[in-house]
Amino acid sequence: MSGLATQATQDYLKVIYQVCEDHSRASTGQIADELGVTPASVTGMLKKLAASEPALLSYRKHQGAVLTPEGERLALQIIRSHRLLECFLHDTLGYAWDEVHEEAERLEHAISGPLGRRIADLLQEPEHDPHGAPIPTRDLQMPADCSVPLDELTPGQDACVKRVSDRDPQLLRYLAEISLIPGTELTLLQPLPFSDHVRLRYGGDNEAIIISARVACQVFVIPHQRAGEAGKHDCLIAGEQLT
Amino acid sequence: MSGLATQATQDYLKVIYQVCEDHSRASTGQIADELGVTPASVTGMLKKLAASEPALLSYRKHQGAVLTPEGERLALQIIRSHRLLECFLHDTLGYAWDEVHEEAERLEHAISGPLGRRIADLLQEPEHDPHGAPIPTRDLQMPADCSVPLDELTPGQDACVKRVSDRDPQLLRYLAEISLIPGTELTLLQPLPFSDHVRLRYGGDNEAIIISARVACQVFVIPHQRAGEAGKHDCLIAGEQLT
DNA sequence: ATAATTTTTTAGGTATGGCTAAATGCTACT
DNA sequence: AGTAGCATTTAGCCATACCTAAAAAATTAT
Incomplete structure (x- = not known):
């Protein structure tokens, strides 16, 4: 009930998570843009992911999708894998920071849980990928990002x-x-x-x-907070959700 | 004309190469056994791979398949990737030698040419995987194996x-x-x-x-050759082919 | 409020790569 | 040479995930 999920499913969950970080729901069109597929394809896939057992997202016509806790868990797994791989390619294999994304994009679907853990151990549980994006923790909590x-x-x-x-x-x-x-x-x-x-x-x-x-x-x-000035951008906890 | 090939295609080429190392043609049934699919599926796939442009193998009804030079090139790429990954998982990430195969099996389809080269560089162009199997060279020659x-x-x-x-x-x-x-x-x-x-x-x-x-x-x-004894198993060049 | 525009959904199709069941071809034995 | 038994192929079907074109719904502008 948690190991599998096709590559397409993983890609959908990942972009839906990322779109929802900004806008609270992910629209059909946004998802389509991010994935490079047509909106029609997205509609079909959203229906499937909402109907699966357990449901990975909730979908209402014309209102896009939000991940369920289970969908979010899977999304965070992929994102963690992706960012760990970026670190690994950069730090261990000497990739430039503009080369890591594409390679990690393919590898993220192929690595096992144990391999992810070994990479994290080798790199001593890094907190950010080479571009500064936070890496979900081992227990899949997304660190707050107040940038x-x-x-x-x-x-x-x-x-x-x-x-x-x-x-x-x-x-x-x-x-x-x-x-x-x-x-x-x-x-x-x-x-x-x-x-x-x-x-x-x-x-x-x-x-x-x-x-x-x-x-x-x-x-x-x-x-940086300036003396005497109320923080315009207080550090909001992003990506948190009760499980 | 050479970069792509689905994962299924890669799997077929790999096992056909390996079956042909022993028997000179790979039969439908052998391929089916190795891949864990039905013979009927194999027949369909062999037709497709033989009809593709460029043809990856030659296929005659009831007589199984042999790889073309192009098919062999792709097969050797996958095998090289697989064995390099096994070395890497073993040497760099501390995998036990009984764990590397399964993980490499998934990763071999996801790594790019450049990543393969970087891994080979890091490991200083290893000649054998952790089980002793020869790794095709950078220019895709399979080293002779006279064991x-x-x-x-x-x-x-x-x-x-x-x-x-x-x-x-x-x-x-x-x-x-x-x-x-x-x-x-x-x-x-x-x-x-x-x-x-x-x-x-x-x-x-x-x-x-x-x-x-x-x-x-x-x-x-x-x-080991014993003094005064003609070599019963002379070292035959295996896996060589003119290109 | 209604019309125009954009977004989303539906309907119907395509390509991959699997499957089962039935038919056919090979091979080996008597 | 005939036939039993096995391997292989054919035929027809399924699921995934994509596409296009047309219909419907939502949004925006008048």
């Missing part, structure tokens, strides 16, 4: 890069080049007038760096 | 264990227990009368050890 997109920071505010999106290898190479990587301390400068670009200062040299909004919204930071 | 089943040795003959079958974890645990592992030097003693068991002497102590024929035929050894 916000860089472009939502208030000008003048200091922050620390927590994680970056791992989807686009080109973006990752660019970010590595400009050293905008997890752990980087930065300050958001005043915006350019008539521009959707963002100005930052960070690193050893005192240069201001300008990045496009398309990039900025893929970089997630933890704002 | 013979232990039970085909002439009584009194000395030999060195080359490899053991990796199929049965229980057998592997047993062999590890009695230290009948690749590299072991041994002498075949006179057979027991009225018995299909085999008597051996090896290891530090001078004890004779008795193993059943069922075990003996799964252990492959390289006989």
Whole structure:
């Protein structure tokens, strides 16, 4: 009742989990986009996953899907496998951080529970993948992530890069080049007038760096609390759910 | 024209290659047994693989299949991946030699060419998997294997264990227990009368050890040439083919 | 409120790769 | 040479998971 699940099922659960982290329900269209299939295919699959025993998600017509606790458990297993594999490929096999995602995407469906555990042991239970995304714990709790997109920071505010999106290898190479990587301390400068670009200062040299909004919204930071200011973004517990 | 191939296709090519190592053609029934599917399914699949472009095997009704050079290339890729993974799981992740086969069986379909190469680099291009089976080289040549089943040795003959079958974890645990592992030097003693068991002497102590024929035929050894005796088993080049 | 637009669902099809049952072809024996 | 027994193939079917095109529902704009 818990070991199996086709690769397609695993892929659906994974993206539904991730979509639900932002919007509380995952719509047919969003899932279709993420998986690169047509919305019609998604409708069919959602029905199947909702009707399976035990149900992996709950689905109501025209209102998308939410995972059941069982579905979420499976989703977290895949996500843990994926992120552990990314760490492993990066740390042990010397993969660049823009190469790990694609490879892990295929391997995540093939590794067994014991193999996942051995990898985690070897790496001493890492907490983040190479892009800074939190790794669900051994007992499948998703650590809280209180980061916000860089472009939502208030000008003048200091922050620390927590994680970056791992989807686009080109973006990752660019970010590595400009050293905008997890752990980087930065300050958001005043915006350019008539521009959707963002100005930052960070690193050893005192240069201001300008990045496009398309990039900025893929970089997630933890704002530093400023004295006397109520936290605009209090650390909300994300991805928690009662089981 | 060479990257893809479904998992089922890969499984078929792999077992056809292995069956053809012994018998020059692989029969429908043998393939079905190895894959755990019905002969009817095999017939259907062989037709498909023979009709594909490029053809991966040649198939004639009632006469089974042989791989084409292209099919053999793919088979050797999978076998190389499988055996590299076994080494990796064993050497780097501390798997026992009876655990590696099953895990590698799933992973072999998921790893990319580059990942295979990185693993081979990390392990410094190993020549044998943990059970002693030869690993196809980087350019997909299968190294010659001139070993013979232990039970085909002439009584009194000395030999060195080359490899053991990796199929049965229980057998592997047993062999590890009695230290009948690749590299072991041994002498075949006179057979027991009225018995299909085999008597051996090896290891530090001078004890004779008795193993059943069922075990003996799964252990492959390289006989030592005895002075004045023409080699009964000359080293034949196995698995070679012009491309 | 109604119309236009977008999203989602339904209906009907395709390709893979399995299965069973029945028919056919091979092989070995008398 | 005929036939029994085994291996193989054919025929017809099932499940998964995808697709397209058309219908229906929801959302947005007028």
